[in-house]
Every structure is written in structure tokens, then in C-alpha cells.
Amino acid sequence: MSGSPAMNRLVAALKRLPGIGEKSATRLTFFLLSAPDPLAAELADAIVRLKRETVLCEGCYDLTDRSPCRLCADDQRDDTLICVVEEPGDLQAVERSGQFHGRYHVLGGALSPLEGMGPGHLRIAELERRVRSGEVREVIFATNPNAEGEATANFIAERLRPSGVTLSRIACGMPLGGDLEYADHVTVGRSLENRHKLS
């Protein structure tokens, strides 16, 4: 690339982001060069402040600007329900559904021996402590419906079983608006297994 060292440097920095290759990085660099000054300044400042102004909530381990987070501090939510998710992004997905009004617990990942993720890397002890506190009646496992997520849910459920709380797993089936013809056979099979009576 000709251009300036400053351009090469930004291209190199952008290329380290997931899903951004040489061409996207170059395109973004040219865009930022021709964009109004405030846009680039705002982006740079937002990146700088991101980590400085984001902390882990000591209640649910979600990413937040203050601990306890808005959801943990909200006394309108049901303390007897805990929804267990892998990552903060999953918490957001559940929250967007508007179907859950209890508390959350972010594990920080899923069990994955191949990637060196063992039980010690997840916030399982913290979850056990919350369940042992006595108020919790049900733990809903909303880990991802893949091998790692299933294994994680099953592993933690075994650990929590002695506590006597209800342990549940989100349903697997066809996504709304999906097409049976193009769905994978495991999903279709699961949607058959999990069929419910029409009243």
C-alpha cells in the first residue's frame, strides 16, 4: 500500500478485529479519512472509554457501568428465578425477548475441553453460592443449544441437584419464521421431540 504510515497503521489495527480482513480494513480506513472529523474522534474516544467505563456486576457478572447493575438493582424482578447464560450478549438476547423477569447469572463461557475451558474457568461456584442463599426456586439454563452449551447445562445441573431447586432448560425447536425445508435435521428432530398439545 502506498498512502501514509498512519493509514497502514490503522489498516493493521483494524485487521486484528474479528471478521475484518485486508480489504475491509482498507475500505474502513478510506472511509474514516473522508468522513467528517467528529465521526473518527467519537469512534476513537468510544474505544478508549469502553474498558475504562465498563465493569463486571458483582451480582450477575454482566458487563455494566456500575455494580450492582441495573437488572440486579431492580427490586421489581423475581429473586426466585435465575437464568444462566454463557455470555453478556446472551443475557441481552434473553432480555430482548421480554419473557423473563427474574435474575441472571453470566457464566463467562461454556465448557470446552478443546479450547481449554474447564469448570474452573466458569462462574459455577458463584452460582452455587447464589442458589444456596435460599431464595432461589428455579434455575433456567439458557446456555447455547450446541455441544458445549448442552454439556455446560448438564454439568452444572448435576452440581446443583442436591440443592433441591427446580432445574430447567430452554426449549429447542424451529425458529419462528423459519422454513422446515431448510432447517437442519437435528433442529427439526428436536422440535418434534418437544412438541406440545394444542389446546
Add this chain to the structure above:
Amino acid sequence: MSGSPAMNRLVAALKRLPGIGEKSATRLTFFLLSAPDPLAAELADAIVRLKRETVLCEGCYDLTDRSPCRLCADDQRDDTLICVVEEPGDLQAVERSGQFHGRYHVLGGALSPLEGMGPGHLRIAELERRVRSGEVREVIFATNPNAEGEATANFIAERLRPSGVTLSRIACGMPLGGDLEYADHVTVGRSLENRHKLS
């Protein structure tokens, strides 16, 4: 989105970039949160310095860190040939082909009445001045092989015709509707080799 205001702010800033929607922006934000500190700092700093350390070359109007740029200052290059391109990214594409050893002229775009780009928006007068200086023997039009690029080449060729220099157009070894910036160097090189005179 739950999370911190700092996260929402970065997602909003990233979404203003071309080709980045809500999901990509959220993914990049989570990545930057979990990435080592120096990576985010380097990216923010690279964005801040990009414009500050990038100027237009007064010779060819390429983006560079100093004027005249490396290519204009190189006395090994052929002063009798000028390759006309639309954008700095196109110059880089031609340079990567290794088939051109003359000088460049970056127009700053292409004629596009629909987007309000008229001759006055392009560096045509500057090109005429360079051609009139007397040293130039041939002007090669390497504008993009699409309607705007063709129109731009033909328009400028008409303006330069009285000067008596040879006017040529890169060959359409390039796929029609394509973009020089994203073509592979062999194709770009072939299109230079096969350039033909504009009658």
C-alpha cells in the same frame, strides 16, 4: 442492550461505518472488551492520528504522509507517462500490479451526475496543467471500467486531445462493473499491458 453506556456508545459509533450493522458492532464491542488493553489503545490511537498524519500530495493528489509523496519524489520513474485514477485505492491497485513505472494523477472521483459529481469536483484542471508542462507523452486512463469511469475517461480525453499527447485506456481484461481497488494484481497488470489508444 443492557451493558454499560460506554458499550452502547461504541456500538453506535461502529454502526456508522460502512458494512457494519448492529450485530457486527456488538460483536466487535465484546471483542474489544475482552481483548488485551494495548489492542484497543492502538486502534483508538491509529484512528486519531489517521487524518492528522495524512495529507494530499501536491504532485499526484495521492494520500501520503508528506508532499511530494514517495512516488512523486522518486526520480527513477518515467515522467513522460501519467496514469489517471479515480481514488487513492485505485493508485495502490495499479502500483501493486508492478506494470507501471510512470507518474500518477488521482482525480478524486468520477463524473456522476446522479451523485452531483461534475467536472469541477475532479482534479482535471490540475491534470491539464501537468500535461501542458511539456514532458508528458502519454496519459493512461485507469478509471474504473463502469459507466462513470468510462464517461470520465472520455470526457478528460476530449479535453486533453488538443495537447497532442497519446491518450490510452486500460484494457477491459477487468470484469465489467468491477472495482480496481478490489481486483487482483494480475488482472490489473494485464489491463495495463493491453491498454489501447483512444481514437
